[in-house]
Amino acid sequence: MLKLALYGKGGIGKSTTTSNLAAAFAVLGKKVIQIGCDPKADSTINLLGGHPVKPVMNYLREYDEEPEKIEQIAARGFGDVLCIETGGPTPGLGCAGRGIITTFSLLEDLELFETYKPDVVLYDVLGDVVCGGFAAPIREGYASQVLIVTSGEKMALYAAKNINTAVRNFEDRGYASVRGIILNRRNVENEWEKVSTFAEENHLQIIADIPRSPDIIRYEDEGKTVIEGDRNLPVSQKYLELAKMLLEEEEKQK
Amino acid sequence: MRQVAGLISTYSSDEFGICSALYELGGMVVMHDASGCNSTYTTHDEPRWYDMDSMIYISAISEMEAIMGDDEKLIRDLTETALEMKPKFVAVVGAPIPYMIGTDLPAIAAITEQETGIPCMGFAANGMNYYTKGVSMALEAIVRRFCTGPAVRTENLSVNILGATPLDFSLNGSVDSIKDWIRENGMDLGACLSMGSTLEDIAGAGRAHVNLVVSYGGLAAARYLKKQYGIPYVVGVPFGEKFPAMLAKMLKEAASSGKDLVSYRPVGKNQAPPGTDSQNSEDHLAGDRINGRHTGKDADKTRISIIGESIFSASLAAAIELDCGIPTRVLCPLDTEDILLRECDLRTPEEDDLMKYLPETKIIVGDPMYRVLCGKDQRFCPLPHEAFSGRIYDPVNPNLINRKLAK
Numbered sequence: 001m002l003k004l005a006l007y008g009k010g011g012i013g014k015s016t017t018t019s020n021l022a023a024a025f026a027v028l029g030k031k032v033i034q035i036g037c038d039p040k041a042d043s044t045i046n047l048l049g050g051h052p053v054k055p056v057m058n059y060l061r062e063y064d065e066e067p068e069k070i071e072q073i074a075a076r077g078f079g080d081v082l083c084i085e086t087g088g089p090t091p092g093l094g095c096a097g098r099g100i101i102t103t104f105s106l107l108e109d110l111e112l113f114e115t116y117k118p119d120v121v122l123y124d125v126l127g128d129v130v131c132g133g134f135a136a137p138i139r140e141g142y143a144s145q146v147l148i149v150t151s152g153e154k155m156a157l158y159a160a161k162n163i164n165t166a167v168r169n170f171e172d173r174g175y176a177s178v179r180g181i182i183l184n185r186r187n188v189e190n191e192w193e194k195v196s197t198f199a200e201e202n203h204l205q206i207i208a209d210i211p212r213s214p215d216i217i218r219y220e221d222e223g224k225t226v227i228e229g230d231r232n233l234p235v236s237q238k239y240l241e242l243a244k245m246l247l248e249e250e251e252k253q254k
Numbered sequence: 255m256r257q258v259a260g261l262i263s264t265y266s267s268d269e270f271g272i273c274s275a276l277y278e279l280g281g282m283v284v285m286h287d288a289s290g291c292n293s294t295y296t297t298h299d300e301p302r303w304y305d306m307d308s309m310i311y312i313s314a315i316s317e318m319e320a321i322m323g324d325d326e327k328l329i330r331d332l333t334e335t336a337l338e339m340k341p342k343f344v345a346v347v348g349a350p351i352p353y354m355i356g357t358d359l360p361a362i363a364a365i366t367e368q369e370t371g372i373p374c375m376g377f378a379a380n381g382m383n384y385y386t387k388g389v390s391m392a393l394e395a396i397v398r399r400f401c402t403g404p405a406v407r408t409e410n411l412s413v414n415i416l417g418a419t420p421l422d423f424s425l426n427g428s429v430d431s432i433k434d435w436i437r438e439n440g441m442d443l444g445a446c447l448s449m450g451s452t453l454e455d456i457a458g459a460g461r462a463h464v465n466l467v468v469s470y471g472g473l474a475a476a477r478y479l480k481k482q483y484g485i486p487y488v489v490g491v492p493f494g495e496k497f498p499a500m501l502a503k504m505l506k507e508a509a510s511s512g513k514d515l516v517s518y519r520p521v522g523k524n525q526a527p528p529g530t531d532s533q534n535s536e537d538h539l540a541g542d543r544i545n546g547r548h549t550g551k552d553a554d555k556t557r558i559s560i561i562g563e564s565i566f567s568a569s570l571a572a573a574i575e576l577d578c579g580i581p582t583r584v585l586c587p588l589d590t591e592d593i594l595l596r597e598c599d600l601r602t603p604e605e606d607d608l609m610k611y612l613p614e615t616k617i618i619v620g621d622p623m624y625r626v627l628c629g630k631d632q633r634f635c636p637l638p639h640e641a642f643s644g645r646i647y648d649p650v651n652p653n654l655i656n657r658k659l660a661k
Binding site: 064095097098101131132133135136139140170172173174175 | 256323354355356357358360361364365368
């Protein structure tokens with residue numbers, strides 16, 4: 001099972017990248033689960049035609065009891081991707097990080113992986129590794145590889161550095177390791193040079209270079225990923241190439 | 255109201271269950287919790303504390319350590335203390351604070367093990383689950399980690415006891431009586447998890463022919479031993495005069511057939527028959543009596559309700575029905591599974607549930623602290639439960655194993 005966690009600065013395009021990767025894996029015939037780990041709970045919306053799934057935290061708040069079936073907190077989207085959102089507490093209250101851990105425990109109790117038997121699991125994680133809860137997706141048993149999404153913008157690279165450092169700090173715990181950087185272009189001047197210099201300095205590899213594309217925004221307005229909208233577009237091909245590469249690597253490791 | 259106990263006490267939490275299950279095994283148990291009135295883990299609910307040594311510590315997590323997520327201090331303290339005390343294992347147990355900040359205790363245990371070379375286990379307890387879950391977590395972890403001996407069976411039929419802690423069985427001789435009863439029935443005693451056995455005994459638990467699960471806390475360990483060693487398990491406690499004979503027969507049957515049995519449930523309800531001669535008249539009657547078919551005209555008015563842990567209470571209910579002929583049901587407020595209850599038994603997680611069902615009964619059997627729920631026209635039979643009222647009623651807690659039950 002390929003288990004990936006995507007981290008990056010808020011607003012950098014993590015959910016877009018994750019959903020397109022999920023759609024790409026599905027197009028390649030894989031059984032995929034995407035788990036949004038962000039109180040905003042909008043990670044999977046473009047796999048679901050713009051109709052959001054009920055987040056786990058909302059379910060718990062509404063029913064005051066744990067769900068008994070996966071179906072109560074999941075929805076199937078494009079390519080039969082199983083979409084789950086942790087959601088979060090009432091804004092300004094509670095603890096969002098704890099919400100992620102609770103969701104993961106719940107999914108374990110519901111034997112999600114055992115019953116659904118996915119080939120690929122994607123965790124789309126809020127911004128930075130700000131506390132224990134946001135490190136939960138990279139703990140043993142969850143994601144084994146971290147993909148950092150960044151542009152060439154200064155603050156995005158700053159966040160990427162923090163994420164890389166945080167993950168490295170957990171090396172002795174058997175947590176996930178950073179597989180590489182996904183460059184999500186924002187048309188910053190000398191963007192490739194800036195990101196490749198950063199990658200070199202931090203001993204990281206750029207594993208994908210996603211061009212800035214108006215098609216992404218156009219299809220998102222329709223509640224779709226570009227893979228669903230038109231998989232022949234150059235930007236769609238980039239996601240497909242990345243998905244293929246990650247699958248091939250996993251195959252080699254078997 | 256949900257999750258509100260306005261009249262009754264509350265049960266011990268998962269942390270207590272872990273402490274109790276590991277108490278006698280020579281390990282160093284560290285509660286990762288704030289310092290203060292933490293003696294409850296080891297005194298109020300632990301009757302062995304004054305007579306038997308055990309290494310139980312509190313990490314004394316501070317506000318700043320919690321905010322900063324300073325796991326390094328805990329790892330350092332664990333390492334230094336473990337190297338000094340040389341325990342057989344280290345168990346680091348969670349509590350509400352580490353739960354809320356998401357401390358990864360299994361990862362901390364793994365690092366401590368690397369540093370010390372001593373087996374370490376992390377338990378994600380949070381103080382919000384019942385002790386039953388804690389006992390279950392601890393016993394499963396112990397057998398997974400230490401029961402590594404060969405799967406070679408002993409010559410004579412031998413039985414492990416799983417799920418015995420003072421939280422359910424007190425120190426009134428009940429567990430010793432279960433051991434005596436096993437021997438009196440021509441079987442050898444294997445390991446007893448977790449009263450009266452050493453870690454070395456547990457290492458050889460895979461040699462037993464059958465496991466006797468005496469509380470919910472022993473079930474996960476039994477399932478692991480079934481998977482790993484093919485050892486079948488029988489669920490039940492030999493209460494009363496007639497029920498122990500049935501239970502002994504089922505232990506032998508399970509050892510021979512390999513099938514798991516819940517002794518007090520009826521034949522055909524996910525269980526194999528208790529024995530080859532189970533269809534004789536007496537057993538048939540017993541089967542009807544213990545399967546919850548309370549068909550008498552006044553059954554509902556005469557029945558007894560037992561409040562407590564599922565396996566303990568359902569076994570006692572079966573024993574009462576067999577010995578006294580009185581329809582008896584269980585009201586279980588704790589963790590359990592449907593398979594561990596009979597059709598007539600009910601899960602009653604809330605105080606409100608108890609208040610709803612108790613008026614239907616004539617006699618209530620339960621911890622003395624349940625007496626407040628007893629109506630004027632009802633009879634209350636106190637049966638102290640350490641996990642509910644601590645050591646308060648220890649002197650009057652009766653041993654009901656393998657003996658006639660008073661009417």
